Every structure is written in structure tokens, then in C-alpha cells.
Amino acid sequence: xxxxxxxxxxxxxxxxxxxxxxxxxxxxxxxxxxxxxxxxxxxxxxxxxxxxxxxxxxxxxxxxxxxxxxxxxxxxxxxxxxxxxxxxxxxxxxxxxxxxxxxxxxxxxxxxxxxxxxxxxxxxxxxxxxxxxxxxxxxxxxxxxxxxxxxxxxxxxxxxxxxxxxxxxxxxxxxxxxxxxxxxxxxxxxxxxxxxxxxxxxxxxxxxxxxxxx
Numbered sequence: 001x002x003x004x005x006x007x008x009x010x011x012x013x014x015x016x017x018x019x020x021x022x023x024x025x026x027x028x029x030x031x032x033x034x035x036x037x038x039x040x041x042x043x044x045x046x047x048x049x050x051x052x053x054x055x056x057x058x059x060x061x062x063x064x065x066x067x068x069x070x071x072x073x074x075x076x077x078x079x080x081x082x083x084x085x086x087x088x089x090x091x092x093x094x095x096x097x098x099x100x101x102x103x104x105x106x107x108x109x110x111x112x113x114x115x116x117x118x119x120x121x122x123x124x125x126x127x128x129x130x131x132x133x134x135x136x137x138x139x140x141x142x143x144x145x146x147x148x149x150x151x152x153x154x155x156x157x158x159x160x161x162x163x164x165x166x167x168x169x170x171x172x173x174x175x176x177x178x179x180x181x182x183x184x185x186x187x188x189x190x191x192x193x194x195x196x197x198x199x200x201x202x203x204x205x206x207x208x209x210x211x212x213x214x
Contacts, residue, residue, distance in 0.1 A: 058071030058073075059071075061114075063114065063117050063118065068094075077121040079097040081096060083119065083200055088178045088196075089104070091105065092119075143199045152208070154193075159184070164184060165185040165188075166184075166185045167183070168182075180195040181193060
């Protein structure tokens with residue numbers, strides 16, 4: 001409520017305007033506002049980037065089978081080179097031929113559906129190329145992980161296909177910070193890597209799911 005009261009001075013209403021006015025008129029308002037100032041300021045500065053991005057965001061975002069359109073930005077799925085998910089910011093980072101586009105999912109309705117749509121089309125574009133490179137005997141880098149015909153390498157340690165028991169994504173929350181980890185179980189030991197560190201994590205997961213299903 002304190003954050004909503006402060007933001008109302010800038011005509012940004014997190015709560016109904018009448019509710020904010022009633023809050024200021026209440027006899028206990030000065031005490032409540034003073035007591036909540038530290039938390040309110042922390043919240044405002046912590047999430048200030050969201051407010052600024054929201055104010056600058058285009059009025060409409062369109063996605064279809066061909067690509068993504070937002071304001072003056074046009075991205076065809078076939079031109080996307082990589083996708084990185086940043087869980088704490090609820091953001092997808094798309095690198096394409098024209099540069100880098102940061103898609104803030106929480107600014108749009110149906111964020112989960114939007115995430116799935118963008119991810120699915122990116123995987124469909126990039127996965128065949130990964131298969132071709134591996135079949136040609138080449139290694140493919142996914143940030144801290146390297147994929148090859150022999151298996152998966154992390155910090156120069158090879159996990160052979162027969163040693164990998166399972167793979168999954170797992171959501172974590174630590175001190176208010178939300179992360180998503182890729183968990184790879186090999187020889188009874190779990191390897192955990194923050195998804196934000198893995199370039200093309202959904203592409204890697206799709207490849208591993210197909211490879212381990214054989």
C-alpha cells in the first residue's frame with residue numbers, strides 16, 4: 001500500500017484511485033505511511049525498471065507462426081539465433097540477426113502462453129541445426145555445457161549418455177529471488193545450473209529429451 005501511495009503522486013495507480021484517496025484521509029495514514037516508507041522505497045527502486053519498461057512498452061505485441069511484432073520491432077523466428085530465459089525478471093532474451101530483443105513477459109496478458117509460444121517456435125528453428133552439428137562430429141556450446149556425440153561436458157568433465165539418468169527444470173526461490181535450474185542426474189549425482197546461464201536452454205532440453213528417450 002505504501003508503494004501504491006507513493007506511485008500515485010506520479011499518476012501511476014497500483015490500487016484503485018478512490019482507495020488511495022481514502023488511505024490519505026484516514027487518521028492513521030501519517031503513521032502508516034511513515035512506518036512503511038523504508039519498505040515502500042525499497043519496493044519502488046527494486047521494481048523501478050518494471051515501471052519504466054511498462055511506460056515505454058508498445059501498446060500491442062503480436063506473435064504468430066512467422067514471428068514477433070512489437071511496435072517497430074519485427075523478428076522472424078527463422079532469424080533467431082538464441083534464446084535465454086531470466087526467471088527472476090520474467091524475461092526472454094532473443095538474439096537475432098538484427099540485434100537483441102528483451103521480451104518482458106509480465107507486461108502482457110497470458111504470459112505463460114506467450115512464453116510457450118516463443119519458446120516452441122525458437123526450438124523448432126534451432127533444434128535441427130543442433131542435430132546436424134552433432135551428427136557431423138562437432139561440439140555445440142550451450143554456455144557452461146557443451147554437447148557432443150559422446151555426451152555432455154561441464155567444466156571439462158564428460159557425462160556420457162549412458163551415465164545420464166534424468167534431466168528436468170526445477171524452480172527455486174532463495175531470499176526473494178526466483179530462479180529456474182536445469183537439474184541433470186548422472187551416476188547418482190545431481191548437477192544444478194541456473195537456466196539464465198544456459199544459452200538456448202529449451203533447445204538443449206529438447207535435444208536431451210530426444211536423445212535419452214532412445
